[in-house]
Amino acid sequence: MAADTGQQHPISVYFWIWTLLFVFSAASYTVDYIGFQGYMRWTLIIIFMMLKAGFIVAIFMHMRWERVALITAILVPPGALLVLVALMAMESDYTWATRILYFGEDPAPVPLPPPSH
Amino acid sequence: MAVEAQVPYQEAIEVHHPHSWITKYWFSQDHKVIAIQYGITAIGVGLVALALSALMRLQLGFPDTFDFIDPEAYYQFITMHGMIMVIYLLTALLLGGFGNYLIPLMCGARDMVFPFVNMISYHVYFLSVIVLLASYFVPGGPTGAGWTLYPPQAILEGTPGVDWGILTMLGSLAIFIVAFTMGGLNYVTTILQARTRGMTLMRMPLSVWGIFMATVLGLLAFPALFVSAIMMLLDKTIGTSFFMPAISSIGETLDYSGGSPLLFQHLFWFFGHPEVYIVALPAFGIVSDLISTHARKNIFGYRMMVWAIVAIGVLSFIVWAHHMYVSGMHPWFGFFFATTTLIIAVPTAIKVYNWTLTLWRANIHLTVPMLFAIAFVITFVMGGITGLFLGNVIVDVPLSDTYFVVAHFHMVMGVAPILVIFGAIYHWYPKMTGKMLNDTLGHIHFWVTFLGTYIIYYPMHYLGFVGVPRRYFANGDMAIIDSSVEMLNQTITVAALIVGIFQAVFIWNLIYSYFRGKDSGHNPWKATTLEWQTPETPPRHGNWEDKKLPTVHRWAYDYSVPGEEDDFVPQTAPQTGSQPAT
Amino acid sequence: MAEATGLRNLQVVDDWAADVEVFRGVPWGKAMMWIFLLSDTFIFTCFLTAYMTVRMTTSEPWPNPSEVFALEAFGVPVPLLLIAIMTFILITSSGTMAMAVNMGYRRRRGPAALLMVITALLGASFVGMQAFEWTKLIMDEGVRPWGNPMGAPQFGSTFFMITGFHGLHVSAGVVYLAVVAWRVWRGRYEKQGYDIVEITGLYWHFVDLVWVFIFAFFYLW
Numbered sequence: 001m002a003a004d005t006g007q008q009h010p011i012s013v014y015f016w017i018w019t020l021l022f023v024f025s026a027a028s029y030t031v032d033y034i035g036f037q038g039y040m041r042w043t044l045i046i047i048f049m050m051l052k053a054g055f056i057v058a059i060f061m062h063m064r065w066e067r068v069a070l071i072t073a074i075l076v077p078p079g080a081l082l083v084l085v086a087l088m089a090m091e092s093d094y095t096w097a098t099r100i101l102y103f104g105e106d107p108a109p110v111p112l113p114p115p116s117h
Numbered sequence: 118m119a120v121e122a123q124v125p126y127q128e129a130i131e132v133h134h135p136h137s138w139i140t141k142y143w144f145s146q147d148h149k150v151i152a153i154q155y156g157i158t159a160i161g162v163g164l165v166a167l168a169l170s171a172l173m174r175l176q177l178g179f180p181d182t183f184d185f186i187d188p189e190a191y192y193q194f195i196t197m198h199g200m201i202m203v204i205y206l207l208t209a210l211l212l213g214g215f216g217n218y219l220i221p222l223m224c225g226a227r228d229m230v231f232p233f234v235n236m237i238s239y240h241v242y243f244l245s246v247i248v249l250l251a252s253y254f255v256p257g258g259p260t261g262a263g264w265t266l267y268p269p270q271a272i273l274e275g276t277p278g279v280d281w282g283i284l285t286m287l288g289s290l291a292i293f294i295v296a297f298t299m300g301g302l303n304y305v306t307t308i309l310q311a312r313t314r315g316m317t318l319m320r321m322p323l324s325v326w327g328i329f330m331a332t333v334l335g336l337l338a339f340p341a342l343f344v345s346a347i348m349m350l351l352d353k354t355i356g357t358s359f360f361m362p363a364i365s366s367i368g369e370t371l372d373y374s375g376g377s378p379l380l381f382q383h384l385f386w387f388f389g390h391p392e393v394y395i396v397a398l399p400a401f402g403i404v405s406d407l408i409s410t411h412a413r414k415n416i417f418g419y420r421m422m423v424w425a426i427v428a429i430g431v432l433s434f435i436v437w438a439h440h441m442y443v444s445g446m447h448p449w450f451g452f453f454f455a456t457t458t459l460i461i462a463v464p465t466a467i468k469v470y471n472w473t474l475t476l477w478r479a480n481i482h483l484t485v486p487m488l489f490a491i492a493f494v495i496t497f498v499m500g501g502i503t504g505l506f507l508g509n510v511i512v513d514v515p516l517s518d519t520y521f522v523v524a525h526f527h528m529v530m531g532v533a534p535i536l537v538i539f540g541a542i543y544h545w546y547p548k549m550t551g552k553m554l555n556d557t558l559g560h561i562h563f564w565v566t567f568l569g570t571y572i573i574y575y576p577m578h579y580l581g582f583v584g585v586p587r588r589y590f591a592n593g594d595m596a597i598i599d600s601s602v603e604m605l606n607q608t609i610t611v612a613a614l615i616v617g618i619f620q621a622v623f624i625w626n627l628i629y630s631y632f633r634g635k636d637s638g639h640n641p642w643k644a645t646t647l648e649w650q651t652p653e654t655p656p657r658h659g660n661w662e663d664k665k666l667p668t669v670h671r672w673a674y675d676y677s678v679p680g681e682e683d684d685f686v687p688q689t690a691p692q693t694g695s696q697p698a699t
Numbered sequence: 700m701a702e703a704t705g706l707r708n709l710q711v712v713d714d715w716a717a718d719v720e721v722f723r724g725v726p727w728g729k730a731m732m733w734i735f736l737l738s739d740t741f742i743f744t745c746f747l748t749a750y751m752t753v754r755m756t757t758s759e760p761w762p763n764p765s766e767v768f769a770l771e772a773f774g775v776p777v778p779l780l781l782i783a784i785m786t787f788i789l790i791t792s793s794g795t796m797a798m799a800v801n802m803g804y805r806r807r808r809g810p811a812a813l814l815m816v817i818t819a820l821l822g823a824s825f826v827g828m829q830a831f832e833w834t835k836l837i838m839d840e841g842v843r844p845w846g847n848p849m850g851a852p853q854f855g856s857t858f859f860m861i862t863g864f865h866g867l868h869v870s871a872g873v874v875y876l877a878v879v880a881w882r883v884w885r886g887r888y889e890k891q892g893y894d895i896v897e898i899t900g901l902y903w904h905f906v907d908l909v910w911v912f913i914f915a916f917f918y919l920w
Contacts, residue, residue: 007804008805009801014798018790018794025786025790025914028919029779029786031919032765032778045915045919056904056907056911057908059797060797061908062897067710067723069714069715069721073721073722073733074734074736078744080337080435081744081748083435084383084745084748085744087450088380088383088748089751090449091752092752093447094447095756096757104758230727302734310719311719313719315718317716317718319716336737336738336741337737337741340739340741343745344745344746347864348860357852357853357855357860359753359853372845375852380749380752380753380756384745384749387745
């Protein structure tokens with residue numbers, strides 16, 4: 001196919017994203033360095049992770065400039081994975097609870113979230 | 118809205134015509150040759166699985182008679198039979214075989230988008246079959262863990278084939294997934310990006326829709342199996358504990374600790390349930406085309422059929438744990454998965470109604486493919502209804518691991534897709550070879566297979582209700598086993614052997630007709646779809662005339678259109694203007 | 700077809716309803732690479748889900764990755780030092796890759812090939828550091844796939860499996876990049892265009908993308 005269908009964008013965009021990725025990586029690294037714990041830590045890590053992932057997909061992989069048909073075809077199916085992850089998180093909580101119930105106390109020094117049931 | 122005709126990229130492509138025997142029939146890049154290679158390999162390995170089922174039936178019908186079948190061998194038969202049938206026969210034949218053959222022809226493409234990758238796909242599949250069959254030649258023989266390969270038992274002492282068989286099985290699965298991915302990427306990309314002029318998605322024959330959705334499911338579901346195969350390989354070989362809890366085996370405490378067997382079951386069924394639809398959706402699509410063509414009537418509710426295929430595909434990813442009601446998973450899951458399971462019955466039922474309504478007052482030709490198609494609908498309804506039983510937690514619990522389950526899944530995803538495969542072979546064999554299959558042999562094959570399967574599987578529902586457990590080598594003198602069971606088991610075994618032997622009629626028909634069959638002409642069934650409009654039969658490498666692809670003007674189901682001379686209008690015939698455009 | 704109404708005015712509906720191709724103007728190779736990456740996403744997510752499950756279900760303590768992966772610099776232990784460097788290297792390689800794509804489409808094949816080689820070298824150095832990290836973990840910390848002195852044995856299993864699988868992807872990417880760079884340099888794509896650079900780039904960015912998730916979920920969690 002003709003090359004003029006390709007993705008052509010100013011180099012400066014890439015430098016910007018490059019810088020942003022550095023900043024977000026440094027930020028999530030700082031979360032660890034400072035030693036935030038619990039929900040604060042997890043929320044921050046996930047926010048920075050999603051920002052980085054979003055920029056890589058949108059700019060580096062040019063998703064932002066693709067037609068909606070391609071964007072939907074690629075971004076919708078992973079929704080199935082969210083179901084898997086959510087259900088497996090519930091399942092793991094349950095397994096953990098039964099283990100504690102039948103085999104004794106959890107000796108984990110890092111407090112795990114309480115089972116949600 | 119009118120779609121501007123773009124020039125298909127493939128129009129100008131020169132296909133490379135091979136000359137030596139090797140590049141023409143073995144390392145061929147022609148999708149039709151690859152399809153037939155897939156088909157022959159799959160049927161060949163399927164016959165092995167058929168023989169294994171005959172051995173199992175011999176043991177069940179006449180226990181204590183055959184010395185060479187011991188419990189170990191029996192479990193190995195179960196495992197190999199299940200795995201071969203589901204993966205190496207059904208998946209490979211429906212997608213690798215029919216997918217390869219039909220997609221480019223029905224979409225009006227010259228070939229798959231990357232023929233070289235397609236060729237590699239077959240040879241990697243062939244390798245996976247070799248590795249699988251090698252199980253029988255390694256020390257200890259193939260694994261006897263059951264086709265679900267549940268840990269911890271799959272990799273513990275006491276299970277047959279624990280030393281080598283499990284390794285070849287997992288390795289073979291991983292290789293198969295690589296092969297499938299290479300093929301599957303080709304099928305999806307070809308359907309999405311390489312159709313001919315005028316071929317919109319909503320004009321595609323339902324066969325292509327079914328194969329397309331099944332391939333998408335395969336690309337997204339096989340990763341879960343791949344991951345669990347790798348993790349179990351690691352558990353087995355280097356002693357990680359992904360799936361292995363702290364455990365003692367034969368009085369000895371093992372080094373495993375802290376793994377989760379439930380994790381394997383979830384990952385396996387996250388693959389395993391879409392797998393059911395990977396097998397079913399191509400069958401749905403193909404049977405729609407068979408029914409419409411041989412009933413000389415347009416398919417009822419085409420759009421509904423397409424959306425039902427899509428809906429089933431989407432829903433199939435959120436029903437997996439209905440295979441796990443008795444596994445000890447989170448108690449809330451039963452409600453969720455029972456609900457989604459019953460919801461998925463809606464689009465499935467829509468399809469059944471539409472097949473029935475297509476037959477309603479149609480000009481039904483009871484040809485052999487049509488007989489198989491109708492047999493499919495009946496069998497699928499049977500198996501589907503028992504599926505509703507098993508989808509409900511409260512009904513499933515007492516029926517779990519009984520012959521009711523065996524009867525259910527053999528009806529719905531064993532016999533039903535096989536009937537479609539037979540129908541499809543009788544339907545497309547003329548296009549593949551230029552010869553008709555023998556009709557008399559076809560009728561014999563059909564009636565024995567169809568009636569035989571009912572003699573086999575109907576009584577199994579009853580066996581399940583009276584509590585006969587599945588996967589048992591022998592029932593012995595268990596008090597719970599009713600006295601009727603023995604006689605029924607013998608009947609089933611006799612029927613199964615007869616049906617099994619009569620498949621030879623089919624194989625013979627394939628060989629005999631290739632040499633002595635009637636010439637079929639280009640379009641023996643007077644069908645509308647593109648594959649019947651090729652300039653040559655069988656189509657040459659490149660499918661269509663040089664530098665010219667067909668142009669599609671209408672949907673695939675213009676049968677018995679009022680005012681038309683023939684009772685079918687090919688997709689390539691221009692609209693005359695008086696009819697509403699589709 | 701029926702008159703244009705409501706939904707049909709949307710570009711996305713129009714594309715899906717078109718003949719010939721759904722992704723208008725997208726070359727076959729690129730469409731296929733995207734679909735492959737979608738499939739690969741499912742593989743990595745299944746790995747990460749398995750990791751989540753074993754970590755949440757274990758009743759043994761989970762080693763603190765921040766300490767396990769600390770590295771001594773100037774006599775002070777710095778948490779995750781090597782991982783931070785690896786992350787920055789991978790991001791940088793993604794940047795050079797993006798510029799290679801840009802150069803390719805400008806038909807400046809010299810710089811495109813050079814940038815791809817730089818990307819490949821950065822990737823190779825990433826794999827090298829990973830080898831160093833594995834060695835340190837195995838030799839100094841005593842972490843094995845089947846167990847470790849600090850707690851749950853699944854720490855080592857999931858770590859070696861996930862980073863190993865990612866490392867294999869990076870290694871394959873390095874080879875892929877090297878081959879394509881060589882062909883670009885030789886001018887093989889002059890006639891058919893430089894989509895191949897973008898396709899290679901998609902794969903490479905995906906590898907970087909996976910690392911973002913591994914970094915967050917394994918090292919920082």
